[in-house]
Amino acid sequence: MSSSALSSSSTSMKIGFVGFGRFAQFLAKTFVRQGHTLHATSRSDYSTLCSQLGIQFYREVTTFLDADNDVVLISTSILSLPEVLRSMPLDRLKKPVLFVDVLSVKEFPREVLLQVLPEESDILCTHPMFGPVSGNDGWRDLNFMYEKVRIRDEDICSNFLKIFESEGCRMLEMTCEEHDRLAAKSQFITHAIGRALGEMEITSTPIDTKGFQTLVQVKDTVMSSSLDLFSGLFMHNRFARQELENLENALHKVKEMLIQETNEEQEKTEC
Structure with a gap:
């Protein structure tokens, strides 16, 4: 593990990506470097790329949900979010999980997540205000917006936010509406x-x-x-x-x- 892994007391977590396109891949590289265990599922087959990155790829969403993730990170397109979430057999979850979205709009995913997810699931709406181009040389001083929509397990939520804090992001807590x-x-x-x-x-x-x-x-x-x-x-x-x-x-x-x-x-x- 590199010297920067798990900096600022960030605890290693199991994080599952739903959707593994360009932006998810961009985030995943930093998550891996920090020492987190990653799983991914997506409509496209990213098994080869995931293998190269040290990430377990699941072609079937049911086996992905069986993987005992601490965090499920939603990185679909904005337009496909409702369909993707409603197609997931969420009853397969073994324990309460923190669901995090990283979409570029916030009121819309907030409402979808509240409607579709089990009541016991925590919800954190976020928007990293950067991407593969602007964040190519690091995330220091780049904006990371978040709203704690429904959080019971403060430790898991805090540990997830520390991923971005430890990279030097400017952490901005605000409502999805704002x-x-x-x-x-x-x-x-x-x-x-x-x-x-x-x-x-x-x-x-x-x-x-x-x-x-x-x-x-x-x-x-x-x-x-x-x-x-x-x-x-x-x-x-x-x-x-x-x-x-x-x-x-x-x-x-x-x-x-x-x-x-x-x-x-x-x-x-x-x-």
């Missing part, structure tokens, strides 16, 4: 602008300014994300529609301002 309100103004708007720039097919030029280089980077980062993520950010954050309208109105105001300035300048010239 998260979604803020995320609509930040993450969703970033994705909306990046998608718009993608539709414009902007690319680097020989005379790029620093500002334009930043826009290209935003476009490239956003376009590397799935359309399902962007759709989920819009469909399942009730504040997103208003922010999209605000963006549209702002662009219209900018256009009208430019037209007005142009007309006034032309009138001065004609005089």
Whole structure:
């Protein structure tokens, strides 16, 4: 075990991933480095990759649920969450488990988890505000949001949060509602602008300014994300529609301002 494993008194846990796509793989590498025992199940076959990472992969969700996890981490797409959860035979759980989601919206998974999970299951809603690109060089000073929705076993919850604390994350406890309100103004708007720039097919030029280089980077980062993520950010954050309208109105105001300035300048010239 590396010298950084289980730092800040983080106790080794058994953590099971439901969904093992790019973001889950990104998290799992740090979890493994810290000394936690990982299991995973997913619709796609990640058995070879998991074997390389030292993770037990289960093709069948029933055997995954039999694996005696302390934590079950939900890392599905936003859109597939209800279907995935409702398809799981949760009665196979041997003990109360902490369920953690890492989705980019929060009110939606909170309600689904409360509806579907057994009453004895603890629920922690989280959003690591970083990913494989922004967190590639470490997680120090990167934001990690969480809400303790239903927690009885404080030790398990605390140990899970220490995974991120020990990596230097900025820990932000807030309600799922407040998260979604803020995320609509930040993450969703970033994705909306990046998608718009993608539709414009902007690319680097020989005379790029620093500002334009930043826009290209935003476009490239956003376009590397799935359309399902962007759709989920819009469909399942009730504040997103208003922010999209605000963006549209702002662009219209900018256009009208430019037209007005142009007309006034032309009138001065004609005089």
